[in-house]
Amino acid sequence: MNTTDRVFVYGAAGHTGRFVVDELLRRGLTPVLAGRSAERLDAAPQRHAALDRREVAVDDPELLRRAVDGVAAVINCAGPFLDTAIPLARAAVEVGAHYLDVTAEQPIVQSLYRVLDTPARSAGVAVVPAMAFYGGLADLLLTTALDGEHHADAVEVAIGLDRWWPTTGTRITGARNTATRLVIRDGVLTPLADPAPTSTWSYSAPLGTQAVVELPFSETITIDRHLRVGDLRSYLNTAPLDDLHDEATPPPSATDEHGRSDQRFVVDVLVRRGAQTRAITAVGRDIYAVTAPIVVEGAIRLLDGRHHGTGAQAPGEAFDAVDVLAALERDADGFQIHRDRHTTRLPQPA
Numbered sequence: 001m002n003t004t005d006r007v008f009v010y011g012a013a014g015h016t017g018r019f020v021v022d023e024l025l026r027r028g029l030t031p032v033l034a035g036r037s038a039e040r041l042d043a044a045p046q047r048h049a050a051l052d053r054r055e056v057a058v059d060d061p062e063l064l065r066r067a068v069d070g071v072a073a074v075i076n077c078a079g080p081f082l083d084t085a086i087p088l089a090r091a092a093v094e095v096g097a098h099y100l101d102v103t104a105e106q107p108i109v110q111s112l113y114r115v116l117d118t119p120a121r122s123a124g125v126a127v128v129p130a131m132a133f134y135g136g137l138a139d140l141l142l143t144t145a146l147d148g149e150h151h152a153d154a155v156e157v158a159i160g161l162d163r164w165w166p167t168t169g170t171r172i173t174g175a176r177n178t179a180t181r182l183v184i185r186d187g188v189l190t191p192l193a194d195p196a197p198t199s200t201w202s203y204s205a206p207l208g209t210q211a212v213v214e215l216p217f218s219e220t221i222t223i224d225r226h227l228r229v230g231d232l233r234s235y236l237n238t239a240p241l242d243d244l245h246d247e248a249t250p251p252p253s254a255t256d257e258h259g260r261s262d263q264r265f266v267v268d269v270l271v272r273r274g275a276q277t278r279a280i281t282a283v284g285r286d287i288y289a290v291t292a293p294i295v296v297e298g299a300i301r302l303l304d305g306r307h308h309g310t311g312a313q314a315p316g317e318a319f320d321a322v323d324v325l326a327a328l329e330r331d332a333d334g335f336q337i338h339r340d341r342h343t344t345r346l347p348q349p350a
């Protein structure tokens with residue numbers, strides 16, 4: 001059990017980092033604001049003014065180790081994670097702190113699993129990347145739908161957004177993350193077909209039936225880490241991708257007292273095992289904002305011992321997925337889980 005409640009938030013001055021700092025404060029933990037720019041940390045909102053700060057870049061391992069020394073966990077919100085995750089996770093493990101991040105990038109989750117698993121086990125800490133909207137949420141939903149089983153013949157994850165106001169970090173990460181995306185076919189991580197398959201998906205209201213494209217994020221890697229899935233297909237509706245690809249689309253702007261934008265999301269997970277089909281859906285508001293309760297719920301469970309073992313782990317492997325989703329329904333305003341809303345499969349990809 002940790003003796004401190006200090007949580008080091010790297011990228012604390014970023015859009016997602018601020019939501020994470022607010023959520024840590026709301027949950028009674030002590031955030032340490034960290035980032036590469038003192039100027040940006042100084043521009044933190046007034047409500048964060050009294051918090052401890054650490055200006056540190058990721059390119060000096062010794063400085064990084066000193067910066068994280070004495071915290072119980074590190075939450076990395078600074079993407080592209082291809083540039084930040086390995087040095088930060090290594091520093092966290094070396095000082096005996098847990099590590100979580102919010103990456104949607106597949107290659108860095110693979111690297112973290114490969115490089116940090118043994119050191120994290122030796123240090124008695126957990127490394128849990130992708131504890132976020134993209135990645136961890138689908139992993140937790142699938143783990144919940146499987147109800148203690150570890151195998152499915154086929155899984156479809158369909159993310160639907162009514163629009164997408166991307167942050168600078170999203171745009172930079174998209175440009176940096178050029179690796180061929182991976183899917184699961186016949187139980188094996190396999191490159192996504194080029195061009196990516198398209199289809200339609202019947203989302204619940206208000207989205208309804210939408211054009212989708214197969215676009216896997218970090219959930220493919222986390223799911224492959226702990227579950228046996230024959231075929232995994234992840235879709236995103238194409239309308240928000242048009243927003244993302246339009247240079248003129250502005251970043252998100254706050255329209256409620258929590259700082260959330262008006263964006264609404266749906267995540268459908270459809271699972272087939274033999275003749276049986278199960279479905280589970282999450283709905284909520286603002287993909288950046290909801291990432292904060294997801295990753296902070298993980299941090300709290302790592303701190304209070306409600307996690308399974310140590311080493312580099314997937315969200316649904318590290319935590320009791322059913323319990324995490326129930327906590328999110330309680331704590332994240334507007335976040336809801338529906339079971340078996342979808343009972344029949346929709347058209348196969350063209």
Ligand SMILES: NC(=O)c1ccc[n+]([C@@H]2O[C@H](COP(=O)([O-])OP(=O)(O)OC[C@H]3O[C@@H](n4cnc5c(N)ncnc54)[C@H](OP(=O)(O)O)[C@@H]3O)[C@@H](O)[C@H]2O)c1
Pocket residue numbers: 011012013014015016017035036037040057058077078079080081083084102103104130132133134135167168169170173287288291
């Ligand atoms: N998986 C998900 O669902 C999910 C959800 C939310 C966010 N994300 C990801 O999280 C990342 C941040 O998103 P955001 O919306 O918070 O973007 P943002 O507002 O632009 O913030 C990005 C933050 O990362 C820092 N940063 C970037 N590269 C860095 C580097 N090499 N070294 C140190 N700091 C670095 C930036 O520092 P400076 O201010 O000094 O540039 C800034 O603090 C993105 O990669 C985004 O895709 C993923």
